[in-house]
Amino acid sequence: MTPEREPAERDTPAELETPADGSAAGPSDTSPATGRRRLGLDMPFRVLLTLGLIVAAVLPLAVFGIVVIAAGWESDERAVTSLLALAVAGAAFFGLLAAYVVASALTAPLRRITSAVERVAAGEPSPPIHLAGDDELARLAESHNRIAADVQRRNAELAGLLVAIAAYAPSQGVDPLVAESERDARQIFGLIDCRVTLGRADSVAVEERIPGDPCPVRAEIRAGAETLGVLTGHVPATRNWEHADQDLLELFVSEVGVALRNAELFGQIESQNAQLRELDEAKDEFLRGVSHNLQTPLTSIRAYVEQLRSTTTDPETDRRLAIVAEQSGRLTRLVRQLLTVTRLEAGVLHAEPEVIAMAPRVRRAWEALNATGATLDLTDDARGWLAVADPDQLDQVLWALLDNAVKYGGREGKVEVAVRAGDTVDRISVTIVDHGPGVSEADRERLFARFTRGADQPSGEGTGLGLYLSRRLLRAMGGELLLEEAGAGRGAAFTLSLPGEPPADEG
Amino acid sequence: MIEHRPRRILLVDDDANLLVVLSEQLRDDGYDVATARDGQEALRRLDGGWPDLILLDLMMPRIDGLALAREIKAYADLPIIVLSAIDTADSKAHLLDEVAEDYVSKPYHYPELRARIERVLRRLGDRIPRQSLVLGPNLTLDLHRRSATVAGTEVQLTPTESRLLHTLAANLGEIVTTETLLARSWADTEEADASYVWVSMRRLRQKVEIDPGKPVHLLTVRGVGYRLVAGRDDA
Numbered sequence: 001m002t003p004e005r006e007p008a009e010r011d012t013p014a015e016l017e018t019p020a021d022g023s024a025a026g027p028s029d030t031s032p033a034t035g036r037r038r039l040g041l042d043m044p045f046r047v048l049l050t051l052g053l054i055v056a057a058v059l060p061l062a063v064f065g066i067v068v069i070a071a072g073w074e075s076d077e078r079a080v081t082s083l084l085a086l087a088v089a090g091a092a093f094f095g096l097l098a099a100y101v102v103a104s105a106l107t108a109p110l111r112r113i114t115s116a117v118e119r120v121a122a123g124e125p126s127p128p129i130h131l132a133g134d135d136e137l138a139r140l141a142e143s144h145n146r147i148a149a150d151v152q153r154r155n156a157e158l159a160g161l162l163v164a165i166a167a168y169a170p171s172q173g174v175d176p177l178v179a180e181s182e183r184d185a186r187q188i189f190g191l192i193d194c195r196v197t198l199g200r201a202d203s204v205a206v207e208e209r210i211p212g213d214p215c216p217v218r219a220e221i222r223a224g225a226e227t228l229g230v231l232t233g234h235v236p237a238t239r240n241w242e243h244a245d246q247d248l249l250e251l252f253v254s255e256v257g258v259a260l261r262n263a264e265l266f267g268q269i270e271s272q273n274a275q276l277r278e279l280d281e282a283k284d285e286f287l288r289g290v291s292h293n294l295q296t297p298l299t300s301i302r303a304y305v306e307q308l309r310s311t312t313t314d315p316e317t318d319r320r321l322a323i324v325a326e327q328s329g330r331l332t333r334l335v336r337q338l339l340t341v342t343r344l345e346a347g348v349l350h351a352e353p354e355v356i357a358m359a360p361r362v363r364r365a366w367e368a369l370n371a372t373g374a375t376l377d378l379t380d381d382a383r384g385w386l387a388v389a390d391p392d393q394l395d396q397v398l399w400a401l402l403d404n405a406v407k408y409g410g411r412e413g414k415v416e417v418a419v420r421a422g423d424t425v426d427r428i429s430v431t432i433v434d435h436g437p438g439v440s441e442a443d444r445e446r447l448f449a450r451f452t453r454g455a456d457q458p459s460g461e462g463t464g465l466g467l468y469l470s471r472r473l474l475r476a477m478g479g480e481l482l483l484e485e486a487g488a489g490r491g492a493a494f495t496l497s498l499p500g501e502p503p504a505d506e507g
Numbered sequence: 508m509i510e511h512r513p514r515r516i517l518l519v520d521d522d523a524n525l526l527v528v529l530s531e532q533l534r535d536d537g538y539d540v541a542t543a544r545d546g547q548e549a550l551r552r553l554d555g556g557w558p559d560l561i562l563l564d565l566m567m568p569r570i571d572g573l574a575l576a577r578e579i580k581a582y583a584d585l586p587i588i589v590l591s592a593i594d595t596a597d598s599k600a601h602l603l604d605e606v607a608e609d610y611v612s613k614p615y616h617y618p619e620l621r622a623r624i625e626r627v628l629r630r631l632g633d634r635i636p637r638q639s640l641v642l643g644p645n646l647t648l649d650l651h652r653r654s655a656t657v658a659g660t661e662v663q664l665t666p667t668e669s670r671l672l673h674t675l676a677a678n679l680g681e682i683v684t685t686e687t688l689l690a691r692s693w694a695d696t697e698e699a700d701a702s703y704v705w706v707s708m709r710r711l712r713q714k715v716e717i718d719p720g721k722p723v724h725l726l727t728v729r730g731v732g733y734r735l736v737a738g739r740d741d742a
Binding site (some may be wrong): 055211278291292295296299300301302304306307328352353354355357360384386388391392412501503504 | 520525528529592612614617640666668687697698699700702709
């Protein structure tokens with residue numbers, strides 16, 4: 001039997017709870033001294049020890065003496081020798097027996113206490129040991145009982161504490177968390193009352209302890225170096241509040257501090273998020289309002305101009321009306337571009353891909369631009385092919401690229417557009433080339449960023465959003481926009497590509 | 508067209524300037540135009556007889572525009588073209604799907620608007636119930652929501668795809684010519700030709716057929732057009 005296993009097997013809790021009951025003794029406990037009541041030796045430990053020594057040492061000596069004296073009466077030498085030998089053996093046996101009985105009686109309670117202390121050390125629950133009397137062993141048992149009870153209580157407190165702090169979520173908010181931590185502290189530490197006061201720790205006065213009254217307890221709530229508040233409360237007067245209890249309370253309170261800080265930060269983030277959402281909503285509403293307020297008058301202007309142009313016969317009036325139409329068209333495209341950028345950045349833009357013949361779409365976009373003085377040279381090498389794109393968004397891309405080509409195209413004013421298909425499988429590409437100065441090396445890098453124009457371009461022209469928007473729109477539609485390498489005799493060359501559908505003939 | 512009476516359009520817009528010029532433009536093109544400045548007036552006009560089409564200005568910041576469209580739709584199931592300062596890319600544009608046959612963003616280009624009006628008017632006879640159309644265990648169409656459920660999975664249809672299926676569904680089981688599909692699904696200003704129908708149908712099959720190579724619902728009638736059929740047990 002190993003020493004660790006022995007106590008568990010010998011001392012079942014049932015036995016220990018009824019130590020005075022002799023019938024409950026363990027099977028291996030053959031010694032007659034498990035409890036002194038069982039032995040009938042209801043004497044203090046010291047008296048018993050003395051008695052044991054006397055019995056073990058003096059009794060055999062006395063027996064030996066009696067035998068020697070008795071031998072003196074008889075003179076038969078042989079008889080004397082054998083009687084002596086017998087007496088010595090008997091004395092030795094009796095002495096050993098007595099020593100064993102006494103030792104057993106003495107060590108039984110010690111063994112119980114040892115195994116109980118081992119259990120406490122191992123963190124197991126250890127029921128109280130009841131020893132009668134007021135001697136050293138009884139006091140030892142009493143100490144064990146107190147330590148075991150304390151350890152058990154603190155274990156329970158620690159378990160309660162861990163469960164409680166695990167349940168604290170930042171999303172609860174500060175006030176509910178304060179209320180919950182007060183409730184938990186009362187429950188875990190058996191406090192009569194408990195209060196968490198947020199703010200400076202010295203805002204709550206330190207309470208004096210008055211013997212006989214409930215004992216005040218206190219712990220500062222900290223998160224890092226910052227003091228968030230203080231927890232105060234009382235334990236019943238009947239209970240001791242020791243260092244270990246205070247340590248546990250401090251541990252609890254430090255976790256409460258972390259939870260409170262998290263809740264505070266969470267609350268801040270939540271309210272900031274709410275603010276941002278509100279701002280975002282307001283911005284969207286504003287933009288819708290602006291677009292409505294800009295587009296409604298533009299609609300009227302365009303409608304009247306269209307109507308007037310269809311009725312006028314005077315070429316000069318028609319020319320002027322054409323300018324109004326062109327400029328209002330330009331303004332319309334600008335408003336749309338700004339709206340699209342905003343939606344794109346808000347992530348609410350979505351594309352409705354339809355099939356579109358590219359070359360006619362390019363021509364229409366060109367006509368919508370009304371670019372006076374510039375000419376379009378359109379080559380269509382993708383007959384029968386249809387691009388797959390959102391028509392409105394594709395128009396915005398074409399407007400931006402063609403507008404750039406006209407704007408930066410230089411004096412010659414010819415814009416070459418080539419539509420091709422099948423370069424790679426199922427893709428349609430459109431290359432737009434102007435005859436301007438091209439794009440300088442320095443500009444190539446930053447060309448597709450927001451609000452950028454060529455370094456040597458006048459800043460008053462355009463929004464600086466065209467290429468940025470075009471690339472983003474194309475990419476969202478599964479396409480791409482690239483700046484081609486500069487070639488001899490030509491200016492800037494941009495190539496857009498989009499998913500394409502090869503010709504079909506089902507009719 | 509056998510019927511020669513002018514098509515009636517109810518124009519609802521809170522911008523008086525636009526109301527004047529647009530109604531003049533429409534009248535010049537032979538439409539019979541009535542106008543209303545707001546929702547109440549629009550509903551009163553409906554009491555006096557239904558137009559063929561309602562052209563409704565919808566300002567999205569005031570959701571009552573949408574509410575009005577819903578109210579009109581509930582009162583008289585008439586085709587509505589929404590004229591709006593928002594465009595299809597707006598996050599709230601999808602709300603229009605349930606009430607509007609089409610929408611044109613402001614500022615509109617009049618020839619384009621007229622082409623859209625014509626396209627909607629061409630489809631006047633193609634009314635199908637505004638509810639699910641079950642074509643088989645693997646295909647259900649919800650065209651008023653621009654969606655189809657294919658083998659339990661919902662797929663979103665583009666406006667054009669929805670119009671194509673709408674025309675085919677209105678003539679369920681019958682052949683619809685490529686020319687008819689073209690006229691009902693694309694506006695004249697879009698300069699679409701037969702290849703648009705072919706390619707769109709091919710794309711549509713990829714969406715709604717389990718095996719696009721062996722279609723069971725969207726059938727080609729070579730040299731003529733297409734048929735939409737309720738599948739037999741195609742599970």
